[in-house]
Amino acid sequence: MKPEENTISEYTEFPGLLRPSNTPDQGDYSVLSLNRRVSEFLSTAFPDPVWVRGEVAQVSKKGGRGHIYFRLAEPSPSENQPLAVIDCALFAGNRPLIAREFARAGKVFDIDEGTSVRVKGRITLWDKGGRYQLIVEMVDPLWTEDARGRKLQELVNQLRKEGILESNSQLPLSPLPLNIGLVTAKGSAAAQDFIRSLEESGYPFRVHVAWSPMQGPDTRNGVISAFNRLLSLRDLDAVVLTRGGGSATDLAWFNDEHIARVISQVPWPVISGIGHETDSTLPDFVSGISLKTPTQCAAFLINSVSDFSQQLDSLAHLLVNSAQKRISRSRHSISSMAQVLARSTLIALRGHGRLLTGSAGMLHRAVQGRLAMRRRELKHSGSSLRRVLTAGYLSNAGRELNYRLSRLRDAAFNGVSRRKLLLQNMEARVSGNDPVRLYRRGWATVTGPGGKPVASIGDTAPDDRIGIKVRDGRIDAVTRGIVPEGNGDNNG
Numbered sequence: 001m002k003p004e005e006n007t008i009s010e011y012t013e014f015p016g017l018l019r020p021s022n023t024p025d026q027g028d029y030s031v032l033s034l035n036r037r038v039s040e041f042l043s044t045a046f047p048d049p050v051w052v053r054g055e056v057a058q059v060s061k062k063g064g065r066g067h068i069y070f071r072l073a074e075p076s077p078s079e080n081q082p083l084a085v086i087d088c089a090l091f092a093g094n095r096p097l098i099a100r101e102f103a104r105a106g107k108v109f110d111i112d113e114g115t116s117v118r119v120k121g122r123i124t125l126w127d128k129g130g131r132y133q134l135i136v137e138m139v140d141p142l143w144t145e146d147a148r149g150r151k152l153q154e155l156v157n158q159l160r161k162e163g164i165l166e167s168n169s170q171l172p173l174s175p176l177p178l179n180i181g182l183v184t185a186k187g188s189a190a191a192q193d194f195i196r197s198l199e200e201s202g203y204p205f206r207v208h209v210a211w212s213p214m215q216g217p218d219t220r221n222g223v224i225s226a227f228n229r230l231l232s233l234r235d236l237d238a239v240v241l242t243r244g245g246g247s248a249t250d251l252a253w254f255n256d257e258h259i260a261r262v263i264s265q266v267p268w269p270v271i272s273g274i275g276h277e278t279d280s281t282l283p284d285f286v287s288g289i290s291l292k293t294p295t296q297c298a299a300f301l302i303n304s305v306s307d308f309s310q311q312l313d314s315l316a317h318l319l320v321n322s323a324q325k326r327i328s329r330s331r332h333s334i335s336s337m338a339q340v341l342a343r344s345t346l347i348a349l350r351g352h353g354r355l356l357t358g359s360a361g362m363l364h365r366a367v368q369g370r371l372a373m374r375r376r377e378l379k380h381s382g383s384s385l386r387r388v389l390t391a392g393y394l395s396n397a398g399r400e401l402n403y404r405l406s407r408l409r410d411a412a413f414n415g416v417s418r419r420k421l422l423l424q425n426m427e428a429r430v431s432g433n434d435p436v437r438l439y440r441r442g443w444a445t446v447t448g449p450g451g452k453p454v455a456s457i458g459d460t461a462p463d464d465r466i467g468i469k470v471r472d473g474r475i476d477a478v479t480r481g482i483v484p485e486g487n488g489d490n491n492g
Helices: 031-045 092-104 147-161 189-201 219-230 248-254 257-265 282-286 294-391 394-432 435-440
Strands: 050-060 068-074 084-090 116-126 131-139 179-184 206-211 238-243 270-274 289-291 445-447 465-470 473-478
Touching: 031 116, 050 084, 084 092, 092 131, 147 257, 147 282, 179 189, 179 219, 189 206, 189 238, 189 294, 206 219, 219 238, 219 248, 219 257, 238 294, 257 282, 270 282, 270 294, 282 289, 289 294, 294 394, 294 445, 294 465, 294 473
Parallel strands: 084 131, 179 206, 179 238, 238 270, 270 289
Antiparallel strands: 050 068, 050 116, 068 084, 116 131, 445 465, 465 473
């Protein structure tokens, strides 16, 4: 028996449901109109945003516009497959608000696979793709749990208890950090950005690069090996550990306590610049200086050198001004001393000239007196000679005459020699007191505070600033001790 064919002659009419028609195009929905009608039903059923909890999966950042697409899954406690999933879209316009909320809570916002989140959004259906999705407007920073974040925080707390976090930060950074070590990936944009920024600064930086993998399982050994290679270099001012941005999974390779312990043991400050503004890794906590990007690391070093250069210029300017003031004061003091010395020299020369003139007159008068006395003696001797000749003592008188003539010549010569020597001594004393000759022989003049000449130990006191004028200049000094004459080496 042939089974009876079931037929449906009519449909109960419900809004939006198809009903039979003899004309195929009357009452039909296009795909787009159907999707829009379903979207209207969803909007009617869920007029307000709803909060949904789940675990982030399959994160995608397509198009370069800042939008984030991901799936929110409800994990299964016993099976590999989740119990349910929903497509989510976080548009770039909503990200700044969410990031601010996370910052207020002391957290860094990121959507990463494996993160448990509580999100608020609107239920929609994308009419062109027919895909049911949740448009995320807010993420709860107080509820969101990140397994990697918890592990990082636990590791940070452990290292803090051991005193490892503070070790590198206690190393002082040179005020002129020009000799730099660099640990980064070979050929990476981070290396190029860092080195180009230093070159463009115009300062004479020297960069010693130790290449290392910056993600993947070789990251730990590569970074530790790079630090060990840099230990062979002397006089490094700092070492920069840097790489560009990446996913949380890529950056998580740096959350290794072995890397942290090596950073705590190296002898120079480490500058950490890993990822972007929102990224945090373990080296950020252990390094003495934590920045976010390779360019920021370079800018930090450039600013340090620039600050030192400006301080040096300021000190040089102050030194020049101080030197000019001192030179001006010294020039005035020397000029005053020169005038005093010139007057004193002129007075001394006049006094010695008068003394020399008087001595020459005395010498002339003494010689004339001696000559007159010798003339009288000669005249008397002549008379005696005549008497001797008359008395017959010619022979003895001749000898006596010769003897007396010899004595007369000797006495006259000795008298003239003594007066000549006295005159020469006086002339030498006058010449020896010439200030120019005295300076050349090592004499000096000393002035105390206010430019007054120091002629006695009573004219100065310990710690007074004194000036010493010598042949070719002036010496500024400080009185360290005063020794009275006759006290030997005892300090005053």
